[in-house]
Amino acid sequence: MSKQRISCIVNGEPVEFLGSASQSLLDALRDELGLTGSKEGCGSGDCGACSITLDGRLACACLVFAPEAQGRRIGTIEGLAEGGRLHPVQQQFLEHAALQCGFCTPGLLVAAKALLERNPDPTETEVRYWLAGNLCRCTGYDKIVRAVLDAAAQLRAQEARP
Numbered sequence: 086m087s088k089q090r091i092s093c094i095v096n097g098e099p100v101e102f103l104g105s106a107s108q109s110l111l112d113a114l115r116d117e118l119g120l121t122g123s124k125e126g127c128g129s130g131d132c133g134a135c136s137i138t139l140d141g142r143l144a145c146a147c148l149v150f151a152p153e154a155q156g157r158r159i160g161t162i163e164g165l166a167e168g169g170r171l172h173p174v175q176q177q178f179l180e181h182a183a184l185q186c187g188f189c190t191p192g193l194l195v196a197a198k199a200l201l202e203r204n205p206d207p208t209e210t211e212v213r214y215w216l217a218g219n220l221c222r223c224t225g226y227d228k229i230v231r232a233v234l235d236a237a238a239q240l241r242a243q244e245a246r247p
Contacts, residue, residue, distance in 0.1 A: 093154045095120070096164025104151030111135045111146035113154070114161060122162035122191045126220070133219030136192035136199075137161050143199040145218075162191035165198060173239040174198050177232040185223035193219045197233045205241055209234060 088103040095118065102117035109128075114120045114137070123146055126134035130145040137146045138160035165172040174197045177183070184190045193216060200207060200215040207215070212233045213226070221229070 089152060091152060091155050093156060094158045096159070096161060102151075104154075106150060106152055108151040109147050110137070110149040110151050110154055110159075113151040114146060114159075117151075120161050120163050123195075124188055124191060126188065126192075131218075131220070132189070133192040133196060133216075134189055136195040136219065138195065138199055141199075141202070143196055160195065160198075162195055165194060172198060172236075173243075174201065174233060174236040177236040177239065178229070181228045181232040181235070183224065183228040183232040189219060189221040189223075193221065193229060197229075197236065200233070201237050201240060205237060205244070207234070207237060 088105045090101055091104045091113070092099065092101045094100070100118060102113060104113045104117060111123055111125055114123055123137060124134040125147055126132035128147050130148040133145065135146040137144055139149065140158050165175055174194055178190065178194065196216055196219050200212065204211060209230055212230050216229065216233070
C-alpha cells in the first residue's frame with residue numbers, strides 16, 4: 086500500500102508523517118508520531134478512548150483516516166499540559182482520584198477540555214451528556230464529573246483574575 090506525506094499541526098507543532106489511505110489517524114498518531122496516549126478501545130468510535138480534537142472539535146481518532154489530517158490542527162492528550170504544568174482538568178482528576186486503571190483517562194481528559202473550551206460553566210447534566218461517549222469500566226463517573234465541574238470553576242476563577 087502506498088503512503089503519502091501528510092503535513093498537519095499536532096499539539097501546536099507542525100509535523101509531517103507518511104500515512105496510507107486506509108490507516109486510521111489513531112494508528113498514525115501512535116505508530117508514525119509516537120503519541121501513544123490515545124488508546125484504541127473499540128475501533129468503531131463507541132468508547133471514546135481515542136478522543137482527540139480535530140480543528141477544535143472533539144473526534145474519535147479511530148474513525149478518521151490519516152490523510153484527512155492534511156492541513157488540520159490536532160490536539161491529543163500529550164498537548165494538555167503546558168510547560169510541565171498540568172491543565173486544570175488533569176489536576177482535578179488527580180485531586181478527585183477520578184481514574185483507576187487509566188485506559189479511558191486520556192480520552193476523558195481531552196473530551197473534558199473540549200467541553201470546557203466550549204462551555205466554561207457547564208451543569209452536571211451537561212458534563213454527563215458531553216462525556217457520555219467516553220466509556221469507563223472502573224469508575225462510577227461521579228468522581229470524573231466532580232473533577233470536570235471543579236476544573237471549570239478553577240478555569241473561571243483564573244479568567245476572572247486581573
